[in-house]
Amino acid sequence: MKTLVTLVFSLILHLSLFSNNSFDYDRDEVQRRIHHLTTLENVYKSNALYSFDDILLLSGLEYSKVEMYTINNLQRSDNGSIALGIIIGAGGCLVLYLGCLLIGYSQFFFL
Amino acid sequence: MIRYLFIAILFSVWSAPLQAQYYFRMKADISIKEVSYDGINRIVLGKVYYDIHHKKIVYDITFPEKERWVLSDTSYYLFKDDILVERNLSVIFPEFSIFHLALEGHLEDYGLQDHPVIKVKDIEKTEDGIIRTLRPTAEYTDNIGPIKLLTKDRQLKATLFYNVSERLMSRQFFEDYTVIKGVQIPQKIVQFLYPNPEFHDTEIDEDQYSLIQTTLSNIQINRTDEEFLYNYPIPD
Numbered sequence: 001m002k003t004l005v006t007l008v009f010s011l012i013l014h015l016s017l018f019s020n021n022s023f024d025y026d027r028d029e030v031q032r033r034i035h036h037l038t039t040l041e042n043v044y045k046s047n048a049l050y051s052f053d054d055i056l057l058l059s060g061l062e063y064s065k066v067e068m069y070t071i072n073n074l075q076r077s078d079n080g081s082i083a084l085g086i087i088i089g090a091g092g093c094l095v096l097y098l099g100c101l102l103i104g105y106s107q108f109f110f111l
Numbered sequence: 112m113i114r115y116l117f118i119a120i121l122f123s124v125w126s127a128p129l130q131a132q133y134y135f136r137m138k139a140d141i142s143i144k145e146v147s148y149d150g151i152n153r154i155v156l157g158k159v160y161y162d163i164h165h166k167k168i169v170y171d172i173t174f175p176e177k178e179r180w181v182l183s184d185t186s187y188y189l190f191k192d193d194i195l196v197e198r199n200l201s202v203i204f205p206e207f208s209i210f211h212l213a214l215e216g217h218l219e220d221y222g223l224q225d226h227p228v229i230k231v232k233d234i235e236k237t238e239d240g241i242i243r244t245l246r247p248t249a250e251y252t253d254n255i256g257p258i259k260l261l262t263k264d265r266q267l268k269a270t271l272f273y274n275v276s277e278r279l280m281s282r283q284f285f286e287d288y289t290v291i292k293g294v295q296i297p298q299k300i301v302q303f304l305y306p307n308p309e310f311h312d313t314e315i316d317e318d319q320y321s322l323i324q325t326t327l328s329n330i331q332i333n334r335t336d337e338e339f340l341y342n343y344p345i346p347d
Contacts, residue, residue: 023261023269023282025284041142041144041154
């Protein structure tokens with residue numbers, strides 16, 4: 001009798017555990033749910049300029065948006081400084097080049 | 112006599128490189144993305160360090176903010192600027208982390224092959240692989256539920272953890288295995304965590320779960336630099 005009860009119990013347990021195929025999952029569904037986080041990761045890694053609005057759009061995330069905004073602004077200011085340096089540098093070179101050209105031409109004309 | 116001695120020395124020198132490789136530490140870039148059933152989503156990026164001797168999992172987080180998490184024994188430590196700001200109990204034991212198990216070569220059986228409390232009770236061959244059901248010994252049945260492991264081609268593919276009421280609590284899938292210096296390690300771990308109804312006042316549907324996707328990249332084995340991070344100092 002005891003053996004029979006154990007057998008029935010094992011069978012019920014076995015069926016309850018194997019009734020749903022727990023070793024499988026919907027990979028598309030997982031990718032869909034994780035997608036916006038992946039997008040945010042790419043944005044972060046790309047070190048691109050992005051706005052607070054972009055972050056709000058991407059997020060719905062728990063961690064402090066103020067902190068993210070700070071990180072965002074830091075990145076923006078870093079990138080901004082580099083960009084400004086490049087613009088000033090390039091502008092300076094252009095002015096120098098045009099100046100040389102002007103001097104060259106003026107010398108040519110006045111000679 | 113001298114000839115035998117010479118042969119012995121020759122063999123001992125020659126066999127040195129043939130000794131089994133000893134893997135003791137691992138470093139990797141890590142990203143953890145969590146889509147929670149209660150609508151809270153998180154993303155964390157950084158690096159993870161693990162040394163088999165120190166048994167500390169050290170996360171050097173760079174996003175969303177710079178901080179370090181240390182898991183040691185049964186404790187979780189949070190450091191900011193190397194100052195301890197939080198200490199809590201942790202349910203993750205470093206010895207059962209994929210880092211420890213992969214370095215020791217025990218990931219296939221989740222380190223439970225010769226466990227004194229949890230024993231293999233059933234083995235089933237399926238198209239997906241071999242399913243092993245483990246159960247605690249009689250004195251622990253009130254505390255530990257059954258565990259199922261799915262292995263295929265000598266790789267752990269999935270684990271299922273149940274509570275004592277046989278309710279599914281966690282499903283983990285180990286994907287994109289890579290081999291670094293002989294260490295097999297999955298680069299993607301997808302985990303479904305099911306809320307325990309015992310800890311909630313409201314009704315919990317069975318299809319409610321949190322989804323956590325962990326990815327590892329740039330995995331490096333047995334590096335000897337950054338010693339400080341492998342053995343990050345924690346208070347006694």
